[in-house]
Amino acid sequence: MVKTILLYNKGFKWFTSESISAKGYLFDSEDNYYEEEKLINYFSNIENINQFKQKIENANGVFSVVVRINDITCIACDKSRFFPLYYSKHTDGYVFSDIPYELMKLLGDAKVDEVQSAIFKSTGYTIGSKTLVKGINEVPAAEYLVIEENNVKESGSFFSYASKKVSDDLPYETLKEKGRKAFEQAFMRLMTSLKGRQVALPLSGGYDSRLIAAMLKKFGYTDVVCFTYGRKNNFELQNSKTTAERLGYKWIFVEYNQELIKDYYDTSQFKDYALFAGKISSMPYMQEYFAVKYLKEKNLIKNNAVFIPGHSGDVLGGSQFIKVFNSNIEIEELSEHYFKTKFNFSNIQRKYKKSAFKVIEDRFKPYDRNGGYVPYSIFEDVDIKEKSAKHIINSAAVFDYFGHQMRIPYWDNKIMGFFKSVPAKYKIAKMLFDDILKSFYFEDLDLCLEKELQPKYYQMKIQQFKDLFKGFLPKYLRIKLLIKSDWMYYYEITKPMGNEITFNYKNISSFNAVITNWYVSFMKNRIRQIIRDGDKK
Secondary structure: EEEOOOOOOOOOOEEOOOEEEEEEEEOOOOOOOOEHHHHHHHHOOOOOOHHHHHHHHHEEEEEEEEEEEEEEEEEOOOOOOOOEEEEOOOOOOOEOOOOOOHHHHHHHHOOOHHHHHHHHHHEEOOOOOOOEEEEOEOOOOEEEEEOOEEEEEEEEOOOOOOOOOOOOOOOHHHHHHHHHHHHHHHHHHHHHHHOOOOEEOOOOOOOOHHHHHOOOOOOOOHHHHHHHHOEEEEEEHHHHHHHHHHHOEEEEEEEEOHHHHHHHOHHHHHHHHHHHHHHOEEOOOOOHHHHHHHHHHOOOOOOOOOOOOOOOOOHHHHHEEOOEEEEOHHHHHHHHHHHHOOOOOEOOOOHHHHHHHHHHHHHHHHOOHEEEEEHHHHHEEEEEHHHHHHHHHHHHHHHOOOOOOOOHHOOOHHHHHHHHOOOOOHHHHHHHHHHHHHHHHHHOOOOOOOOOOOOOHHHHHHHHHHHHHHHOOHHHHHHHHHHHOOOOOOHHHHHHHHHHHHOOOOOOOOOOOHHHHHHHHHEEEEEEHHHHHHHHH
């Protein structure tokens, strides 16, 4: 028996029929659009597992779905994993839920997974299907499960960014034109999905959100509110403002200061948000929490406004090449390199280091050396399904929490399929990605700005050296540098969390480490509370 507990209905809502539960939005292979109750139509008339797999492979969008076929239950989350599904096994069958805390209640004696907790503190997310709680797993990004007779009959992935071949034989200009077409097709789909609703655009000083603004202008979209946030006079501010002004869009700056964040930590709303956004596998992002809260409280956006963050165009374009890994990386080096470059919030606890590394090794095992994959693309695939899905895209949970839908145009199948095949030489320093944006969109709209934030090749190499050098600095100097570069007001935002857990700032490289350590402590307290409540019954 499979039981489902699907209760989160904030920005996006669940729609359910007798045998189907679905949430999100998608386009089919013929570009027909499905959302809300129409999702039920898309997943109707599935008679076997193969038909289910075909449906989820063809779906282009953000969704989670549960389909019952007689005595079989099929479950899937798309490649963004924006609506995570969790499950636990009990004597009478599996229970799936979008609220992992409900599963914690059913377990009764829930215990923290200390290895995953150590990973989480250092990265901001758990790895694979594991969560912070033993006995509760999640359906990973772009994966499906088939349950029959109280057992997992089948599981697998229905999307991979790992590539066996890149387009080395295509001329650069041909690739560039293909990229333009991929962007335009994806943004045409975005326009269709918006249905005239107001767009709330988190507009930074970089390229990803700027392209979204440019495309909205190109396609004649007028109901747009751009906003940015952070400390007064931060480095993102001027480019954001200039972009909005040149496009004729309304622009709002939300200054982060003590008045804005005053006493937030003691509110039930913040704790509720942390539960919603964290869901025992992701760091609850605080970056946009105060900005969205402010926009809502001041009635600066419409109730049905759709947020469109720029996640994660730069990753597809190649921002990690040089900065994170070398295109000549060998398959045997992937696990160690992931461990070295992604565990970067703080040093992982020594007693969990070997176990954590084993988790990473196991995560890369499915990519057999004889599979013919380009090694760096394996790294990209794992990173997209782990960090991008659970950490970066999950940060958009703040929009959902405050009752708004979101769109992530860079996660369109066409864009991802294109950049998956781009040769490494054109991904270095985002060469092709940035060229497409500037040549086809920014130049025509006068959006090539005087002081760009895009680092050049030599600047990336210099930054690598600086990051290495920082590791040898005394603790007080590292903290001083962190505070100096803290444009988001994160030191002040995370301070109450650090005080709550008497956090030791030694060996951290990001204020996110304060949030991850606090959240693990928060979860342990939550487990103790659930056990106490259970004992009273």
